[in-house]
Each structure stands twice: as structure tokens, then as C-alpha cells.
Amino acid sequence: MSTVSIENLHVGYGNSAVLRGLSLEIGTGEILCVTGPSGCGKSTLLRAVAGLLPATSGRILVDGEPVTGTAAGRALVFQDDGLLPWRSVQRNVELPLSIRKVPKGERREVATSWIGQVGLAGYERHLPRELSGGMRQRVQLARTLAGTPRVVLADEPFGALDAQTRTSMQRLLVDVWRAQPMTVVFVTHDVDEALFLGDRVAVLGRDGRLAKVVSSSRPRTDSSVPAERAEILETL
Known part of the structure; x- marks a missing residue:
């Protein structure tokens, strides 16, 4: 904070x-x-x-x-979710951790935790086009918070x-x-x-x-x- x-x-x-x-x-x-x-x-x-x-x-x-x-x-969240269409929910949420070169096992664990917290457990392998607008915004929120912004x-x-x-x-x-x-x-x-x-x-x-x-x-x-x-x- x-x-x-x-x-x-x-x-x-x-x-x-x-x-x-x-x-x-x-x-x-x-x-x-x-x-x-x-x-x-x-x-x-x-x-x-x-x-x-x-x-x-x-x-x-x-x-x-x-x-x-x-x-x-400092992280921005937009009306347009900005998800990468070729990446699964799991890999989209892992993105800020990948950029910071967090080890694969750790970023997978963090991303999985946030996916669960936003109510999308079970959708880890889904692509953005397979999700509703609300679900996509949940993925964006999980991706943002996975980066631990203040x-x-x-x-x-x-x-x-x-x-x-x-x-x-x-x-x-x-x-x-x-x-x-x-x-x-x-x-x-x-x-x-x-x-x-x-x-x-x-x-x-x-x-x-x-x-x-x-x-x-x-x-x-x-x-x-x-x-x-x-x-x-x-x-x-």
C-alpha cells in the first residue's frame, strides 16, 4: 500500500x-x-x-x-481487458511475473491462487475468446494483482x-x-x-x-x- x-x-x-x-x-x-x-x-x-x-x-x-x-x-486497469488472445487464463495472469523473470513454479503458484480468488478456478486453460466479458475482467483483475502493485x-x-x-x-x-x-x-x-x-x-x-x-x-x-x-x- x-x-x-x-x-x-x-x-x-x-x-x-x-x-x-x-x-x-x-x-x-x-x-x-x-x-x-x-x-x-x-x-x-x-x-x-x-x-x-x-x-x-x-x-x-x-x-x-x-x-x-x-x-x-503502480498498475493500470482498463475497460478493455487487454488480455493476450493467444495466451490461456493461466498464462495471462502469469504475465507480469514472467516479465519480472519470476521462476516458473513460483509464478504458476501465484497465478493459480489469484485465479481462484477471483472465482475462475477450473478455467486456467481457457483462452480469452472462450470467456464472457465479466470473466475476462476477472482475469484482468487477477493479472493486475498477481504483480503485487501498491x-x-x-x-x-x-x-x-x-x-x-x-x-x-x-x-x-x-x-x-x-x-x-x-x-x-x-x-x-x-x-x-x-x-x-x-x-x-x-x-x-x-x-x-x-x-x-x-x-x-x-x-x-x-x-x-x-x-x-x-x-x-x-x-x-
């Missing part, structure tokens, strides 16, 4: 500014959800924290160290799933986070998803500035509509 400090961050593409003066502290082991209108810089923020986009000004610190590029301790950066990973599968994946993420605490920054357009998953919800405005940070008071076992929902919707 890691602490992420974002200090007066400005990020842009060419002459176009996207994030403007954003400052935010993300606590160790916190799930911070980020929401806001399209084009406000949610995905840009994730890519900056991942080290894929340089800051125009300001800085990002992870455990007090400036982010200057990508690192194994910070998980999720860019609307459940956005393309049907409502039932999406709810199942939300609960799975919470279960995994409880079993292996990590710092999570989760981007979503869905306010209800943000309030269910997040300890706090950061709302970005259309100008790329931080409009509001709302703490969620709803237990993750509660499906009722929280009072904070109206507060966030008023900001969007």
Missing part, C-alpha cells in the same frame, strides 16, 4: 490544458473514486499518476518519491459490463481489497458506483479543477441511496 500526494498538478496535451492546479492526498489503503463530466481529465489524472503523462507543472509523489515514469508498484489505477474497468455483472465485479473488488489492502484510484462516470466503492469521491469540474471531495458514509454492504449522491450530482 502507498500514499499518493498530488500537488498543484497541471497536465495538458500540446497547448491544451486538461488538469489545472489539482491537489489531492490519497491515503494508504484508501479507495478514492474519481468522477466528473466527460473530458474533465479523469483518465488524464490516472495516466499522470501511472507515470505515462508528464506534469506541465506541479508534481505527484508516491510514498514521498516523485513520479518520473512508470513503475511496477497502487491500482482503474479507468472505468466495469463500464462496459451489464448491470448484474458490474455489481458482481464491484463486490469482488471490495472483497479482494479487504483481503489484500491496497491503495486504489478508481475512475467512473457512475455516481452510485463511486459511492459504493469509494471511501471518498473526488469530483472534477469541466475546467479540469478539483470541484469537491465527498466522504461516503454508506457501508459497502448497503445498497440504499446515500445522502451524498445529491451533493455530487449538484456539482456535476
